[in-house]
Amino acid sequence: MMSRTLTLCCLLGLALPALAELGWWRSAQFYQIYPRSFKDSDGDGIGDLEGITQQLSYLKEIGVTATWLSPIFTSPMADFGYDVADFYNIDPMFGTMEDFDKLLARANQLNIKIILDFVPNHSSDECDWFIRSAAGEEEYKDFYVWHTGKVVNGIRQPPTNWISVFRGSQWTWHEGRQAYYLHQFLAKQPDLNYRNPKVVEAMKDVLRFWLRKGVYGFRIDAVPHVFEIAPDKDGNYPDEPRNEYVSDPEDYSYLQHIYTTNQPETIDLVYQFREVIEEMNAELGGDDRVLLTEAYAPLDVLMQYYGNATHNGSQIPFNFELISNLNINSNAYQYSELVHNWLDNMPEGQSANWVLGNHDQSRIGSRLGADRIDSINMLLLTLPGISVTYQGEELGMTDVWISWEDTIDPQACQSNPNEYERLTRDPVRTPFQWNDQPLAGFTTGSETWLPVASDYKLVNVKRERGIPLSHLNIYKQLRTLRDLPTLKHGDATVNAIGPNVLAIKRSLQGEKSYITIINLSDDVESVNLDAVFAGLTAELKYVVVSEKSLRRKDDVTFANSVLLMPKEGVVLATV
Template sequence: MKDFGYDIADFKAIQPEYGTMADFEALLKRASELGIKLIMDLVPNHTSDLHEWFQKSVNRVKGYEDFYVWHDGYPDPKNSSNRLPPSNWLSMFRGSAWKWNTKRQQFYLHQYLAEQPDLNYRNPLVIEAMEDVLTFWLDKGVAGFRVDSVPTVFEVKADSKGKYPDEPKSGLTSDPENADYLTHIYTQDQPETTELVYRTRAFLDEYQRKNGGDTRIILTEIYSPINIIMQYYGNGTYNGAHIPFNFNFIRRANGTSKAPDYAAVIALWMDNMPKQYTANWVIGNHDNRRVGSRYGPERIDSMNMLLMVLPGASVTYNGEEIGMLDVDISWNDTVDPAACNSNPQIFQQFTRDPARTPFQWDDSKNAGFSTANKTWLPIHPNYKQVNVKAELAAARSHLKVYKDLVQLRKTSRTLQRGDLKYKALNDNVLAVQRSLSGSNTILLLMNVSDKSQTVYVQQWSAAIPSTMKVRIASVQSKRNANETMKVSAITLDPYESLVLE
C-alpha cells in the first residue's frame, strides 16, 4: 500500500493485513445483530497502478484503452528525447499530476500519488465497472458508501485539438510543487461530478426498490465552496448525496474563535441548505488535526456537545470521544505520503500522521491496540491517562460525556425533530436552543473562553423556562447531572459547557 489503502488494487477484495472476506462477512453479521450499520469507504477517483484495469490500459487491451486519462504530451524543445506534460496541473501530493509511462509511451493523470492513476469517467465503461463494485458490496449487506475525494472525479474535457488548459496561479504560495500554487478550476468541481453523484444515488435507490431494506446511504467528502457543496444534495429534479460532509467546523473555526464565529459557522450551513435536506456536522477526521489540538483540550466536551445538539447527523472521528490529542511525530517517523513527498523543513505543513495514531484502549503496552514491538505510528505519551478503560472508571470523563450525549440524542424527540435557534450571547458564550411543541426544551451553553461569564438567556429567548435541569456538564464543571438551576442569570466557569433540559 502506498496511501494506507486508498491505492486500491482490487475493489472486491480485503487487504490481507486486515483479514479475509470471511472476517469481513463475520463483522457485518455481528454488526447487524447489534443494530449497527456498516458503511464502506468508496474511492472512485483512482485505482492503484497495480490494478488489473490499469495494467490492461497500459497494454491497450481492447475495452480498457481509455479507462484512464492518457495523453501524448508535447515535444520538449530543449531535449528531443524528452516529452513535456500535457498541462501544468499539480498533484495533491506535490509535483506534476502527469507521469510518463514508458511502456504505453504516454502520460497518465494522477491527482494524488503517481501510484494512484485517475480513472476516466468520460468512458461509460468505467461507470459501469464502478456500479458493479457497488453491487458487489451492497449484496454483501453494507448500508452505503462514504465517497472519497469527490471533487476530483472529473477534470475538464480536452478541447477539439486534445489540449488541456493550464490552471491559473492562486497567489497562495510561492512553492510551485505545492498543489495550492494553482487554482483548480479545471481539475475539481466540474458539473459532471455532481451529475455522477445523482446517478449513483439513483442506482442505490433502485437497488433498495428491488431488494428492500433500509435506505442505502451516500456520504460525500467535499472541501469546496458552500454553493458547490449544496449542489451535491440534489438539484430539484434529481436527488444526490444524503450527507455531503460539512467540514466548516474544521475549516472555519479553531481555538482562537469567539462565540460569534461559531454562530457564523452554523449559519453558513443552515442558511444555505434547502429545508428538505438533512444537516450534518463534522468536527474531526483522519485528514485533519484532532479536535483537542485544534480547539484546545479544554474545549473537547464543548465541541462534542455542539456536535450532538445541532440538528441532523453528527460525525465523530475515532478518538474524539475520549479526547485523544495529536502526537508530535518526527520526520523520521513520518509515514504519510503527503508529507514524505516534501522535506524535513516543510513536512509539518502537509502531514496527517499526528491524528492517525493508534486508538488508546487502556494503559497496557501500545495502549492496548497492538502487541507489536512497534506500532506504525507512535502512541501518544498521555495514553496511561487518556484511554477507554480509565475514562469508563472515572467519575467524570470525556467518554462519559460523549455516551450521555449519544443517549440523549436517542431519547430526546426535541433533538431528533425540534427547531433550532442559536446566538452568541456575548463574545465568549454560544447558546443553542432546540424546541419542539409538547416536548422539553434543550439548551446548550458553551463558554469558549478562559474567563467566567454570566449570561441572561431568558432575555434572548422567551421559550426558555425559568428553571432547567442539568442533563450533561463538561468535565471541568462543578455542576452535576439532574441538578436544578435557575436560568435567569447563569454564571459559567472558564470553558464550562452545559446541556440543560
C-alpha cells in the same frame, strides 16, 4: 448577535412517525474507523477486521448508529489503502472476505450499520484495469486519462502545468504506453476516466457488489477530483492559473484548480450513484442505504450534492464548515456563522450533518484546545441532524508528534523536513487507546505501525469508563440525549451571546427544551438566557455538566443568570 431559527420538522405530533420513516440516517451517529489503527487482533501491530469485530460492542456502548471504515480493499498501500488494486477483495493485511462477513454478521446483531469507503477518482497503478490500459488493450485503453504530452525545444513535457495534491506534476510518463497518465494524487494512483461510460458502469457494479454483501452505503472519497475539464477538439487541456501568494512551484496551492476540481459533471455522477442506491434499496428491501460524500468545495456547490428538483443526490454531503474554518482563536460569532452557513443554505427537506474530526485533520483537542473537548462534543451532539465522530474523539485523544525520520504519510514524505508537519496526517492516525496496558491494549505484539500516544495511561477507554465526568462518559450522556424527541426532531436556534458564549436551543411542541451553552473564553461568564431565547421556564435544570462545572447534574439554575466557568460547556433543560 445572531438569532435565526431553522424549522426541521412539523411541530404537529402526528407528523413525527412520517418523519421517522424518511430514514434512520437523518438523526444518526456515524463513527469513522481507521482500520489500521482501531484494534489489532493478530499481533502484527496493524489493525484488522477481526479487531473491529471484537470491539463492535464498544460502538454499541457509545451509541453508534453506523460506522464507516476507511479503505480495506486490496492495495499496495502507497497511500494506506486509498490506492485500490482490486475493488472486489479485502487486503490480506486486514483479513479475508470471511472475516468481513463475520464483521457484517456481528454488526447486524448489534444493529450497527457498516459503511465502506469508496474511492472512485483513481485506482492503484497495480490494478488490473490500469495494467491493461497501459498495454493498450481495446477494452481498457481509455479507462484512464492519457496524453502524449507536448514537445518544447525538442524536449517532451507534460501536457499541462497541473500540480498533484501530493506535490509535483499530475502527469507521469509511462514508458510502455509512451504517454503520460493523469494522477491528481500519487503517481501510483492513476485517475480513472469518467468521460468513458464503461468506467462509470464498472464503478456502479462495484457499488452493487458490496451492497449485495450487506453494507449500508458508502463514504465517497475525494469527489471534487473525479472529473477534469473536457479536452478541446485536439485532445488538449488548458494550464491552470497561478496563486501569486504561493512561491513553491511544487506545492498544490501554487495553482488555482479551476480545471481539475468541482467540474459540473461531478454533480451528475453523484446523482447516478444515488440511482444505484435506490435500485439496490428496491432489490434488497429493508433500511435505507446511504451516500456520504467527501467534498471540500464552495458551499453553493455542496448544496447541489443533496439533489435537485428531478434527482436525489447524497443524503450526507459532508459539512466541513466547522472542521475547516474553526481554530483555537475563533470566537462565538464565528462558530454561529459557520453553523448558520449550513442550516440557512440547506435545501428544504434535507438533513444537516456536522463533522469535527477525521483521518485527514488535526484532532479536536489539538486544533481547538484540549480544554474545549467536552464543549465541542456538546456542540456536535446537540446540533440538529447527523453527527460524525472520528475514532478517539470521544476519549479526547490528541495529535501525536512524529519526527521527520519516522513520518510515513506520503503527503508529508513528498515534502521536506521544514514542511512536513504542515502536511502530515500521521499524528491523527495513531493507534486507538483501549487501556493502560503496554501499547494501550491496541496489540499483543511488540510494536505498532505508528507510535502510541504517550498519554495513553490517562486517556483510554478502560480508565475513562470509571470516571463519571470523563470525556467518554460525557459523550455517552450526550448520545443518550439524542434519543429524546426534542433532540431528534426539534427546531434549532443558534445564538452567539457576545464573542465568548455560544448557545443552542432545541425545542419541540409538547416537549422539554434543551439549551447547550459553551463558554469559549478563559473568563467567567454570566448569561441571561431570557434575553436570548423566548419561551424558557424561569428555572432550568442541569442535564449534562463537565469536570469544569461547579454545578452537578439535576441542579437548578435561573434562566436569567447562568454562570459559566472558563471553557465550560453545559446542557440545560426546561423544568
